[in-house]
Amino acid sequence: MEWVRFTFAAIFLIFAAVMESIAVFGVYKFKFVMNRMHAAAIGDTLGLMLGAVGLIILKGLSWFSLKMVIVVVFLWMTSAISSHVIMRMEYSIDEEAVNEETEKMQTGGTQ
Numbered sequence: 001m002e003w004v005r006f007t008f009a010a011i012f013l014i015f016a017a018v019m020e021s022i023a024v025f026g027v028y029k030f031k032f033v034m035n036r037m038h039a040a041a042i043g044d045t046l047g048l049m050l051g052a053v054g055l056i057i058l059k060g061l062s063w064f065s066l067k068m069v070i071v072v073v074f075l076w077m078t079s080a081i082s083s084h085v086i087m088r089m090e091y092s093i094d095e096e097a098v099n100e101e102t103e104k105m106q107t108g109g110t111q
Helices: 002-029 033-061 064-093 095-107
Strands: none
Touching: 002 033, 033 064, 064 095
Protein backbone atom coordinates (compact mmCIF):
# COMPACT_ATOMS: atom_id res chain seq x y z
CA MET A 1 0.00 0.00 0.00
CA GLU A 2 2.93 2.32 0.66
CA TRP A 3 4.12 2.09 -2.96
CA VAL A 4 0.69 3.21 -4.22
CA ARG A 5 0.87 6.32 -2.06
CA PHE A 6 4.44 6.97 -3.19
CA THR A 7 3.40 6.56 -6.84
CA PHE A 8 0.56 9.07 -6.55
CA ALA A 9 2.79 11.52 -4.68
CA ALA A 10 5.50 11.18 -7.34
CA ILE A 11 2.97 11.79 -10.12
CA PHE A 12 1.73 14.97 -8.45
CA LEU A 13 5.27 16.20 -7.80
CA ILE A 14 6.36 15.49 -11.37
CA PHE A 15 3.32 17.36 -12.73
CA ALA A 16 4.16 20.25 -10.39
CA ALA A 17 7.69 20.42 -11.77
CA VAL A 18 6.38 20.26 -15.35
CA MET A 19 3.87 23.03 -14.65
CA GLU A 20 6.52 25.27 -13.13
CA SER A 21 8.79 24.60 -16.14
CA ILE A 22 6.00 25.60 -18.51
CA ALA A 23 5.46 28.78 -16.49
CA VAL A 24 9.16 29.65 -16.75
CA PHE A 25 9.02 29.05 -20.50
CA GLY A 26 5.98 31.35 -20.72
CA VAL A 27 7.75 34.08 -18.80
CA TYR A 28 10.67 34.02 -21.23
CA LYS A 29 8.60 33.51 -24.38
CA PHE A 30 6.19 36.42 -24.06
CA LYS A 31 7.31 39.98 -24.72
CA PHE A 32 4.44 41.89 -23.15
CA VAL A 33 4.74 42.26 -19.38
CA MET A 34 1.10 41.44 -18.66
CA ASN A 35 1.32 38.20 -20.62
CA ARG A 36 4.42 37.30 -18.62
CA MET A 37 2.66 38.00 -15.36
CA HIS A 38 -0.30 35.88 -16.40
CA ALA A 39 1.94 32.93 -17.27
CA ALA A 40 3.79 33.25 -13.98
CA ALA A 41 0.63 33.57 -11.89
CA ILE A 42 -1.13 30.59 -13.49
CA GLY A 43 2.01 28.45 -13.30
CA ASP A 44 2.58 29.34 -9.65
CA THR A 45 -1.00 28.61 -8.67
CA LEU A 46 -1.27 25.22 -10.34
CA GLY A 47 2.32 24.17 -9.64
CA LEU A 48 1.98 25.09 -5.98
CA MET A 49 -1.27 23.18 -5.63
CA LEU A 50 0.10 20.06 -7.32
CA GLY A 51 3.29 20.15 -5.27
CA ALA A 52 1.40 20.58 -2.00
CA VAL A 53 -1.01 17.76 -2.82
CA GLY A 54 1.96 15.52 -3.67
CA LEU A 55 3.66 16.31 -0.36
CA ILE A 56 0.45 15.80 1.60
CA ILE A 57 -0.07 12.41 -0.04
CA LEU A 58 3.53 11.48 0.64
CA LYS A 59 3.44 12.52 4.28
CA GLY A 60 -0.13 11.40 5.05
CA LEU A 61 -2.79 13.25 7.01
CA SER A 62 -1.10 14.94 9.94
CA TRP A 63 -0.25 18.37 11.32
CA PHE A 64 2.17 18.68 8.43
CA SER A 65 -0.78 18.43 6.02
CA LEU A 66 -2.65 21.18 7.84
CA LYS A 67 0.44 23.39 7.74
CA MET A 68 0.83 22.76 4.00
CA VAL A 69 -2.80 23.72 3.38
CA ILE A 70 -2.30 26.94 5.36
CA VAL A 71 0.86 27.75 3.38
CA VAL A 72 -0.93 27.09 0.08
CA VAL A 73 -3.85 29.35 1.04
CA PHE A 74 -1.46 32.11 2.12
CA LEU A 75 0.59 31.87 -1.08
CA TRP A 76 -2.52 31.77 -3.27
CA MET A 77 -3.79 34.98 -1.71
CA THR A 78 -0.47 36.82 -1.83
CA SER A 79 0.37 35.66 -5.37
CA ALA A 80 -2.88 36.97 -6.79
CA ILE A 81 -2.61 40.27 -4.95
CA SER A 82 1.04 40.85 -5.89
CA SER A 83 0.37 40.02 -9.56
CA HIS A 84 -2.54 42.45 -9.59
CA VAL A 85 -0.48 45.22 -7.98
CA ILE A 86 2.38 44.74 -10.44
CA MET A 87 0.00 44.82 -13.41
CA ARG A 88 -1.73 47.96 -12.14
CA MET A 89 1.66 49.60 -11.66
CA GLU A 90 2.69 48.71 -15.23
CA TYR A 91 -0.58 50.10 -16.57
CA SER A 92 -0.25 53.35 -14.62
CA ILE A 93 3.39 53.86 -15.62
CA ASP A 94 3.09 53.16 -19.35
CA GLU A 95 -0.61 53.35 -20.24
CA GLU A 96 0.10 54.23 -23.88
CA ALA A 97 2.27 51.15 -24.49
CA VAL A 98 -0.30 48.92 -22.79
CA ASN A 99 -3.10 50.26 -24.99
CA GLU A 100 -0.93 49.87 -28.11
CA GLU A 101 -0.05 46.27 -27.24
CA THR A 102 -3.69 45.49 -26.47
CA GLU A 103 -4.73 46.82 -29.88
CA LYS A 104 -2.11 44.63 -31.55
CA MET A 105 -3.43 41.56 -29.77
CA GLN A 106 -7.04 42.35 -30.66
CA THR A 107 -6.32 42.86 -34.36
CA GLY A 108 -4.01 39.85 -34.50
CA GLY A 109 -1.25 41.78 -36.18
CA THR A 110 2.27 42.61 -35.16
CA GLN A 111 2.29 46.04 -36.88
